[in-house]
Amino acid sequence: MFKALLRRLRARADERLPAHLRDARRGEDLAYEHLCRLGYRIVARNFRARASKGEIDLVGWDGDRLAFIEVKTRATDDFGAPDRAVDQAKRHFVVRTANEYARRANADPSCMRFDVVSVVLGGAQPRVSLEKNAFSARSSRGGMR
16 A cells, blocks of 8 residues: 555656656666566665765665666667666766765675666567676776676
8 A cells, every 4th residue: 555655656746757757767667676576685776976976776785796776768779779878977977876885885895796777668568678797897997898
């Protein structure tokens, strides 16, 4: 009952958002549900660091790995897969923000991993795909892995 009420309140708030932000939120919700089905234990959503411009869409434990998950949502994949939008600058901000999260949470940096979830909303059913280890902290300065 409580979850249903929260869903209705959020849907009402979403009505006021521009379409691209509604799509982004829907994509994050679909990614969250997908990751939970895969066994991730999500511990944070939309984490923002105090000291940097970065935001991490989802943070969760996948076994003994602390995964920092960037979610990219597109209406269609006509112009390529959504994960192609995770460029060097975005990876840099995600890594900086992840380091702050890990420092605050007293997490061992060696257990960190960076995943990307692509969501394509078009078609009969949305498509959600996960790329584990999409990039590393070192590769945030260079190309994708």
